[in-house]
Amino acid sequence: MNIIEFNPWWETGSIDREIKSFKRRFLFTALKNCLHKNQIDIIIGLRRVGKTVLMYHLIDYLLTSGINPKEIFYFSFDIEKENLDRIIKEYEEKILRERIKNKRVYLFFDEIHKLKDWENKIKVLYDLNPRIKIVLSGSSSLNLMRQSKESLAGRAKFHYLSLLTFKEFLAFKNEKIPQKEEYEIYKRKLDILLNEFIFKGFPETLQMEEREIKEYVRELVIERIIYRDIPESFKVEDIEIIKILAEYIFENPGVILNIDALSKELGRHKKTIRNALNYLELSFLIKRVSNLRGSFLATSRKNRKGYPLHSSLSLTKDENKNLETLIRSEINAQYYWRKNNKEVDFILKKKKDIIPVEVKNKRRIDKKDVKSLIKFCSLFGIEKGYLINKEEDKIMEIEGKKIIIIPITKFLLFEL
16 A cells, blocks of 8 residues: 555645544543653554554644644554565655654554564664654554563553543543532433443444444454454464353353363363463453462462453353453453452552452342452451442441442442
8 A cells, every 4th residue: 555545634634534523532642642752652452442543633633733744654554564664765755855863753653563573673763763753553462562572671651542431431422421429410321321331342333233233343353353363463373272262251251260171171282271361361352360369479370260351342141240341341450369268359459559349230238248358358458448339339337347339330430
């Protein structure tokens, strides 16, 4: 593809009108504020979450700020796996009419991980041209993070673009995000919207019906990653095991991933199972949650739980599991806790604070529902924990521990 086709603003002075009309992701503000910084900004995230649109919105911001359109260059390596030196030379000779090292130009490279040896090529480009600004995107965290760790040390900052959060969902739907004191007025409507949001984490699915959403997620996200992205990025030949494990986790959110048992049942070597799970997680399809034992330095690689990255990917009809998956995604939980017959769904670490979070798909909470939270708080010397439920909004004080019982929507809007 000719580089001119990637950059219509060189002729029109503007990005595509339809893309311009799309609502901006919340991450836009942070990235906009990075455009003046002398660093490489790398946007990572699952397919179809809006990384490309976010790049176009940053380009739109530059254009409306008075930047010369010809000093903004966009190229996608998802479409064309071109040589970086060649496209830069073509841009300099045909459009800029001078070397990029002489100007403040903005380079946007989409799906950069599909360019062979991209991290070293970007490093050289950055080091030889100190005035340029580089923004990259990619859907494969393994290649983007591992390979760039050394090559781009001190040069790059990663920005994770998640699926829509509940707040973003409301904003995209033009629904009011109430103040905390207004919550009771809007609670009923928020509950209805939450039921819709559970399976609408992708921006393009907001106007779709349930059947359309399932097809969209299967064909444009899951199958593209399993049959195209993973083989390309990780040189995997046994695609069947990738598919089997993905479906297993999508159908059983929160399932304990027993490598030995999976190896025997599926007839694959344990290393094959581990690698397949790594590829699924590093491609943003699943998230594994580790068992917190004595401390955050003593988490167990055994008995990790597997979740779809977001409830939009879930294939179960179990409301409890879908809600648990959604909460895990919203709080980006990486740990859970289990000891004997006691278990807490998620454990968060925020700076010096440890926060246990339990999810109950119930309308009424009693003392037995908080036993695991009380046990965890006692063992770890924690003063409070959260129990997320459908209706109740109260505080229980038991054994000197404060358990904040809070409705789902209130937690998502005001406690994160």
